[in-house]
Amino acid sequence: MSEHVIDLTVNGHRHSARVEARTGLGEFLRDTLGYTGTHLACEHGVCGACTVMVDGVAMRSCLMLAVQADGAQVTTVEGLAAPDGTLHPVQQALKDNFGLQCGFCTPGVAMTLAAVTRDHAGEGLEHALTSAMSGHLCRCTGYQGIRRAIRQLAGDGMREGA
Amino acid sequence: MKPAPFDYVRPSSVEEACRVLAEAGGGATVIAGGQTLMPLLALRMSQPFILVDINHIAALKGVTRVAGGTRVGPATRQADALRDETLARHLPAFVTALGHVGHYQTRNRGTVGGSVALGEPAAEMPATAVALGARIEIASVRGTRTVPADEFYLGPYMTVLEPDELVTGVVYPDWPDGHLVLFREVAQRPGDFALVGLVGALALESGLIARAGVGWFGMGPTPIRARQAEDALVGSALDRIDPQAMARLALADTAPFDDHHVSAEYRRTVGARIFARALAETLGIRSAA
Numbered sequence: 001m002s003e004h005v006i007d008l009t010v011n012g013h014r015h016s017a018r019v020e021a022r023t024g025l026g027e028f029l030r031d032t033l034g035y036t037g038t039h040l041a042c043e044h045g046v047c048g049a050c051t052v053m054v055d056g057v058a059m060r061s062c063l064m065l066a067v068q069a070d071g072a073q074v075t076t077v078e079g080l081a082a083p084d085g086t087l088h089p090v091q092q093a094l095k096d097n098f099g100l101q102c103g104f105c106t107p108g109v110a111m112t113l114a115a116v117t118r119d120h121a122g123e124g125l126e127h128a129l130t131s132a133m134s135g136h137l138c139r140c141t142g143y144q145g146i147r148r149a150i151r152q153l154a155g156d157g158m159r160e161g162a
Numbered sequence: 163m164k165p166a167p168f169d170y171v172r173p174s175s176v177e178e179a180c181r182v183l184a185e186a187g188g189g190a191t192v193i194a195g196g197q198t199l200m201p202l203l204a205l206r207m208s209q210p211f212i213l214v215d216i217n218h219i220a221a222l223k224g225v226t227r228v229a230g231g232t233r234v235g236p237a238t239r240q241a242d243a244l245r246d247e248t249l250a251r252h253l254p255a256f257v258t259a260l261g262h263v264g265h266y267q268t269r270n271r272g273t274v275g276g277s278v279a280l281g282e283p284a285a286e287m288p289a290t291a292v293a294l295g296a297r298i299e300i301a302s303v304r305g306t307r308t309v310p311a312d313e314f315y316l317g318p319y320m321t322v323l324e325p326d327e328l329v330t331g332v333v334y335p336d337w338p339d340g341h342l343v344l345f346r347e348v349a350q351r352p353g354d355f356a357l358v359g360l361v362g363a364l365a366l367e368s369g370l371i372a373r374a375g376v377g378w379f380g381m382g383p384t385p386i387r388a389r390q391a392e393d394a395l396v397g398s399a400l401d402r403i404d405p406q407a408m409a410r411l412a413l414a415d416t417a418p419f420d421d422h423h424v425s426a427e428y429r430r431t432v433g434a435r436i437f438a439r440a441l442a443e444t445l446g447i448r449s450a451a
C-alpha cells in the first residue's frame with residue numbers, strides 16, 4: 001500500500017499532503033482539506049453530486065484518486081463565487097429559480113453548469129446545459145427549477161465563469 | 163475509503179508500464195479514465211495489488227493518420243476524441259457512437275481505450291470497433307501483436323488481453339469519403355448503458371452498396387457483427403433493399419439475453435425495429451414499419 005506526497009491547488013490555494021494511494025479525490029477534498037462543499041453520495045459514479053473541476057474540466061471526484069490530482073488546479077463549489085461573496089451567475093440562476101431544495105446535488109450541478117457555460121460558444125447553450133444534466137441525479141426538485149435556471153443562463157447569453 | 167489497499171505507479175512510457183505489469187504476475191491493473199474501474203475498486207469487485215496509471219504516457223494519447231486508416235491512442239479522453247477534426251472527417255460513425263458513451267462528466271475523464279479494453283457487452287465503443295473493422299494494437303514485455311476487433315472479445319468483460327498486456331492503439335480503417343452512418347440505440351435514459359443498439363457504416367457506389375459494416379451492442383455476450391446482413395447488403399441496389407428482411411438477417415447473428423432490465427424477447431423485437439428504421443432512414447428508403 002503506497003503513500004504519496006501530493007501538491008495541488010484548490011480554489012487558488014496551494015496544498016501539500018500525504019495520501020494513501022486508494023484515497024479518492026472527493027474524500028481527500030472533504031476530509032483532509034475541509035472543502036465539504038463537494039458532496040459524496042453514491043461514490044461510484046452514478047449521481048454527479050461530487051463533480052468538481054480538475055484543470056478546468058468538470059468530472060466526478062469519486063472516480064479519481066487524490067494522487068492523480070497531483071499538480072492539478074482543482075475548483076470546488078467554494079471557489080465559484082467571487083471573493084467578495086458575489087454569487088457566480090450559475091449560483092444566482094439556481095437561487096433565482098428555486099433550482100435546489102435540500103441542496104445535496106447542487107454543488108455538483110453548479111460545477112457542471114459553470115463549466116459548460118464557460119466553454120460553450122455560439123448557439124445551443126440551453127441544449128448543451130440540459131444534456132450535461134443527464135450526469136446528475138436530483139431527488140428533490142423534479143429538475144424543473146434547474147431547467148428554469150438553465151433557461152435563464154442561456155437567455156442571458158452568459159459566457160464567462162470560473 | 164472504499165477500495166482495498168493497493169500500490170500506485172505512474173509510468174511514463176509503454177515499456178515501463180509493460181515491465182510493471184509483467185513483474186506483478188497478474189496482480190496489477192491498468193487505470194485509464196477510471197470511470198469503470200473506480201466503481202469496481204469501490205465495490206471491491208477489483209482488488210489489484212498495483213494500480214498502473216497510464217494517463218502520463220504521452221505515446222498513448224492522441225489521434226493520428228496512418229497508412230489506410232486512423233489510429234486512436236487508448237488514453238485519448240472521450241471528450242477530446244469527440245472534438246477531434248480527423249475523427250469527424252474520417253470516422254463519423256465512431257464520433258456518433260462516442261457521443262452516447264456515458265455523460266458529459268464521464269466523457270471528460272473516460273478514455274476511448276478503456277472502453278474498448280473493458281468489453282462491456284452493452285457498450286458502444288467495442289461494437290463500433292467491430293463494425294468498422296478496427297485492429298487493436300497490444301504490447302507486453304513479450305512483444306507486440308495486433309488483433310482484429312471481432313476476434314478481441316470473448317465474453318462479457320472478457321477479451322484476449324493477457325494480464326501483462328496493454329492496449330497501445332486502436333486503428334480504424336478508412337471508409338470511402340461520404341460513406342453513411344448507421345446508428346440507433348435504446349436506453350432507459352440518455353447516458354445510460356443501452357439496452358439494445360447498433361452502429362455501422364455503409365459505402366455506396368453508383369446506387370449499390372459497396373461496403374457494409376454493422377455491429378450490435380446489448381445483443382449478446384460480446385459486441386456482435388451482423389455478418390449475414392452485411393453480406394446481403396453488399397451488392398444490393400438501394401431500391402431493392404427491404405429493411406424488414408435485412409433486420410431479420412441482422413438478428414440471425416445475435417444472442418440476446420434476459421437481464422434485470424429487459425428480456426431477450428424485448429431485445430429481439432426492439433433490435434429488429436431499430437435496425438429496419440436506421441437502415442431506411444440512412445438510405446432514404448421506405449420501410450413498412
Ligand SMILES: Cc1cc2nc3c(=O)[nH]c(=O)nc-3n(C[C@@H](O)[C@H](O)[C@H](O)COP(=O)(O)OP(=O)(O)OC[C@H]3O[C@@H](n4cnc5c(N)ncnc54)[C@H](O)[C@@H]3O)c2cc1C
Nearest residue numbers: 045192194195196197198199264272273276277285329354
Ligand atoms: C454514470 C456512468 C455511465 C456510463 N455510461 C456508459 C455508456 O452508456 N456506455 C459506455 O460504453 N460506457 C459507459 N460508462 C463507462 C465509461 O464511462 C468508461 O469510460 C469506460 O467504460 C472505461 O473507460 P475508462 O477510460 O474510464 O477506463 P478504466 O475504468 O480506467 O478501465 C476500464 C478497464 O479497462 C482496462 N484498461 C483501460 N485502459 C487499458 C489499456 N490501454 N490496456 C489494457 N487495459 C486497459 C482497465 O484495467 C479496466 O479493467 C459509464 C460510466 C459511468 C460512471
Ligand code: FES
Nearest residue numbers: 041043048050062
Ligand atoms: S458521489 Fe461521485 S458520482 Fe455519486
Ligand code: FES
Nearest residue numbers: 101103138139140
Ligand atoms: S436539491 Fe435535493 S437532491 Fe437535488
